[in-house]
Amino acid sequence: MDGQSRARGVGVGGGADGPAMVEPVSAPVNAGEDCGTMTVCVEGQKTISECQRLLRNAKKDMLGIFGNLQEEKIVSAEEKTLFRYYCEAILILGHFQRPGAVEGMTFLDAHYLYVRPDCVRENVDDDGKFFISPKGRPIRSASNDLSVFMPSKYFDSCYKIPSVTSQEIRRVVETAASTAFNEEQKAMVAHYMAHSTPVANTHYRLRTAICTTAVCASLAGYSSDEESAGSSKKRGRDSRQILLRQVEGCTVWKTRRIPIVHPPTVDKVGKMVKKQGWTANHPRPEDIVAKWRPPKKCHIETDEKLMKRIRKQKWSWLAIKDYEDKRGQGVIATRAFVKGAVICDYHGELVTAEEGRKILESSTDEMGYLYFFTSGSQQLCINAQTHPCRCHPTMETMGRKMNHSKNNLNVKPQHCKIKFPEGEKDTLLLVAARDIAVDEELRFDYGAQRTVRPGRQSRREQGALSLPVGREGAAST
Numbered sequence: 001m002d003g004q005s006r007a008r009g010v011g012v013g014g015g016a017d018g019p020a021m022v023e024p025v026s027a028p029v030n031a032g033e034d035c036g037t038m039t040v041c042v043e044g045q046k047t048i049s050e051c052q053r054l055l056r057n058a059k060k061d062m063l064g065i066f067g068n069l070q071e072e073k074i075v076s077a078e079e080k081t082l083f084r085y086y087c088e089a090i091l092i093l094g095h096f097q098r099p100g101a102v103e104g105m106t107f108l109d110a111h112y113l114y115v116r117p118d119c120v121r122e123n124v125d126d127d128g129k130f131f132i133s134p135k136g137r138p139i140r141s142a143s144n145d146l147s148v149f150m151p152s153k154y155f156d157s158c159y160k161i162p163s164v165t166s167q168e169i170r171r172v173v174e175t176a177a178s179t180a181f182n183e184e185q186k187a188m189v190a191h192y193m194a195h196s197t198p199v200a201n202t203h204y205r206l207r208t209a210i211c212t213t214a215v216c217a218s219l220a221g222y223s224s225d226e227e228s229a230g231s232s233k234k235r236g237r238d239s240r241q242i243l244l245r246q247v248e249g250c251t252v253w254k255t256r257r258i259p260i261v262h263p264p265t266v267d268k269v270g271k272m273v274k275k276q277g278w279t280a281n282h283p284r285p286e287d288i289v290a291k292w293r294p295p296k297k298c299h300i301e302t303d304e305k306l307m308k309r310i311r312k313q314k315w316s317w318l319a320i321k322d323y324e325d326k327r328g329q330g331v332i333a334t335r336a337f338v339k340g341a342v343i344c345d346y347h348g349e350l351v352t353a354e355e356g357r358k359i360l361e362s363s364t365d366e367m368g369y370l371y372f373f374t375s376g377s378q379q380l381c382i383n384a385q386t387h388p389c390r391c392h393p394t395m396e397t398m399g400r401k402m403n404h405s406k407n408n409l410n411v412k413p414q415h416c417k418i419k420f421p422e423g424e425k426d427t428l429l430l431v432a433a434r435d436i437a438v439d440e441e442l443r444f445d446y447g448a449q450r451t452v453r454p455g456r457q458s459r460r461e462q463g464a465l466s467l468p469v470g471r472e473g474a475a476s477t
């Protein structure tokens with residue numbers, strides 16, 4: 001396995017321009033009946049602040065890992081695990097969630113696995129953002145989505161509650177904090193809400209009285225009064241049914257996308273619709289066939305976004321997975337790909353096939369990271385043996401981590417000459433050999449039996465990665 005450099009805990013993201021990270025929020029420990037007699041410390045019990053010490057103490061290191069993850073630098077498996085623990089701790093200690101709720105959390109997962117991949121579009125840069133629009137672009141206004149597209153009628157007519165804006169909910173929390181919390185806690189809330197101190201002070205000057213239960217309710221996002229009232233309960237149930245009916249009744253199929261890159265037949269489209277599990281409210285296969293147009297020709301060789309990605313080695317849709325078996329590490333897709341989509345390049349130093357052979361012969365490295373191919377009359381090789389490479393000294397490049405499969409491949413190498421401003425460059429792109437789903441391991445056929453024999457024209461020289469001698473058997477998956 002390659003040497004993994006440890007991510008540096010340099011507090012990336014802690015600065016003013018760094019990525020924002022969730023901060024712990026404090027809440028009252030003792031929810032007294034009287035809003036004016038809040039008790040924050042209870043004898044024999046820890047304070048909220050003490051309970052949240054872990055979050056504060058680990059924060060700097062976690063921001064370091066967070067920054068490295070964002071910049072796609074190498075982060076060790078141990079650090080990733082720690083980061084996951086910290087995220088769980090934020091939910092449990094910072095947001096007061098029950099462990100069961102965290103263990104069973106699937107809500108955001110459902111968005112990430114099923115909604116987001118459906119929105120990703122070829123040649124549209126989603127910038128790796130979590131929430132993207134059906135056009136594949138990062139969302140522009142979350143407030144707008146909440147107030148306009150999350151139709152206020154749902155709030156008004158179904159739940160009989162007024163719609164809430166982000167400013168309103170933030171104001172409620174601030175007002176509550178101003179009454180219930182001590183100075184340190186208020187500062188934490190202000191920090192949590194990413195306010196500047198003067199802004200926070202303006203809010204705290206309001207000093208509106210609000211009872212503790214309302215603070216908890218506002219932090220938890222529901223009103224306990226409504227839930228507990230018998231008649232309201234019934235109303236709530238009814239309104240939820242109305243909401244469900246409205247959701248079921250709306251024309252969601254417009255947002256349902258079937259990726260088709262070849263002229264489809266009605267039969268094929270029908271099967272695809274069935275495979276998606278859509279039984280109602282979906283486009284008719286005949287309509288899809290009638291409206292199908294070939295995708296716009298993608299000028300890969302002059303695609304500036306692709307050049308940028310190759311330069312930066314930014315493939316945010318890929319992740320490395322440790323298989324803990326003979327395969328070692330491999331690469332998985334974190335979004336879906338349609339057949340023909342460019343997944344990444346096979347990154348390395350371009351040398352002649354002759355030089356490649358010499359490197360191979362002199363190498364003691366067990367792994368095979370040399371890809372031999374033909375470009376016109378030239379026999380070339382991409383040498384990805386050296387890690388990290390000279391141009392990306394702090395990161396792993398993805399192409400070299402993809403494993404081999406002959407019978408179960410989903411990726412194929414494609415040679416092209418990318419017209420970089422500094423000059424044309426022979427490049428090996430790894431493209432989807434078929435539609436690929438989220439979480440699939442990416443594999444391509446190394447096309448090799450053994451190492452290249454000098455002077456011998458073999459299938460390898462049409463394009464093949466060197467497998468170490470004696471490891472062929474391991475390579476059939």
Ligand SMILES: C[S@@+](CC[C@H](N)C(=O)[O-])C[C@H]1O[C@@H](n2cnc3c(N)ncnc32)[C@H](O)[C@@H]1O
Pocket residue numbers: 001002326327328329330366367368369400401402403404405467468471474475476477
């Ligand atoms: C280009 S590297 C792929 C990344 C590698 N698995 C790693 O952890 O860095 C090629 C090496 O991975 C291993 N490998 C690739 N595909 C394999 C497979 N299907 N079964 C077993 N080992 C495989 C072999 O050791 C091979 O020399």
